[in-house]
Amino acid sequence: MFELRKLPYGKDTMGDFLSPVTFDFHYGKHHQAYVTNLNGLIENTEFAGSELFDIITKAKGGLFNNAAQVYNHDFYWDCIAPVASEAGLELQEQIHKDFGSLEAFKDIYLKSATSLFGSGWCWLVYDSTSQKLEIIQTSNAATPPTEGKIPVLVVDVWEHAYYIDHKNARAVYLEKFYNHINWNFVSQAYEWAKKEGINSVRFYMNDIHKKS
Template identity: 30%
Template sequence: MDKQLSRRDALKLGGAAIALAATGRAWGEEPFIEGQYEGQYGAADVGKYVLPPLPYAANALAPLLDAKTLTIHHDKHHAGYVRGANKTLNALDGARNSQDFAKIKSLSRALAFHISGHVLHTLFWHSMAAGGSPPAAELVAAVKRDFGAVDAMQQQFAAAAKKVEGSGWGVLAYEPIGHRLLVLQAEKHQNLAVWGAVPLLVCDVWEHAYYLQYQNRRSDWVDAFMSMANWKFASERYAAATA
C-alpha cells in the first residue's frame, strides 16, 4: 500500500475488511484485552499496511475531542492494528512456506481483527469534521427511502453506537445486494458485520476513543460525535459505492 492514504483511497475502502468474520480472540486461545499486543511487532512495522496520517491537526476537533485523546488513539491504538495486520500476514507467509497450518485458526482470527480495525479507524478519522458537514442530496434521498427521515436514521445510528455490547462501533453502511442503507453495530471490529456492506460513516465506541475525556459517559461521547459527523464524506462514499 502507498505510505500516504489519500482521500480517494479512503473513499475506496469497502466492505471486505469490515465484514471479515472471526470470533473475539486475537492471538492463540486467550481472550483479547485491549492494548495487550501493542509494541510487540518489531520488524512487522515494515509490511503491507501503513498508518495513514490524520486528515486534520490533532486539535482540530477540540473541545469535543481533545488533542491528547485523538493523538493517543491514532498514534498508539490505530498503529497497533496496522502492526498486527502486518505481523499476521507475515506469519501466514511463513505458514505457507513451511506448510505448517497448525495456527491457522488463531491467525485467521487475528487477520480479521487487525485488518478490520485498521479499515474502521481509517474511515473513522474521515467520519469527523469540525462543526460537522451536511449530507448531499443523493444520500438524503436514500436515507429518507430506507429510514423514513434523516432524523430517524441519525437517532437509530446514535442508539446503536451507544448500545454496542462491550467494545465496538456504530456503522452506517450501504448493502449492495438489497440496494439499501443499514445501521449496524460492530462488536470489537469484525463481529456482527454484514458481508459486502460498505461502511459510509463509523463511530468508534471502544473506550480508548473517548475515555480520557468522557470517562464512562459513552452516551455523551456519541452525542459529541454526532455533532461532528462528516456527512459530506459519507455522501462521497455512498456515491462511490453506488456508481
C-alpha cells in the same frame, strides 16, 4: 509493509469532542499498534504483499483482528471533521426513504451506538442487493465488508475512543460525534457504494495503503 495513515486534520481541531491527548492514544498508540501487529503477522506468510481488502476477507484470528482494525480506524478518521457539513442531496433522499427523516435516522443511529454492549462499532452501510441503507452493529474488530455490506459511516464505541475526554458517558461522546460527522466524505462513500459496490471498499483501502 503497511503504514499508519495520516490524519486529514490536526489533532487539536476537534474542540471538546476529541482532545489532542485522545488522538495521541487512539491514533498514535492504538491504531499504530494494529498496523505494527499486522505487518508482523503477515511476514513470511501467504498474505505478505497482499492488499488489505484480501487480508480482511480471507484471514482469521489475530491476523483478521489487526487488519480489520486498521481499516475500521482508517474509515472512522475520515467520517469525522472539525467543522459541520451537510449530507449530499442523494444521500439525504436515501436516508428519508429508508429511515423516514434525517432526524429519525439520527435518533435510531445514536440509540444503536449507545446500546451496543461492550466494544465495537456502529455502522451505516449500503446493501447492494436490497439497494437500501442499514444500521448495523459489529463487536470487537468485526467489519461489514466481510458480509458484503459497504460502509458509508461508522462510529467507534470502544472505550479507548472516548474515555479520556468523556469517561463512561458514551452518549455524550456520540452526540458530539454526530455534530462532527464529515457528511462530505459520507456522501462520497455512498456514491461510491452505489456505483462500484463492494469494490469501492477495495479502492478505498488501496488509496490509503498505496503499494510502493
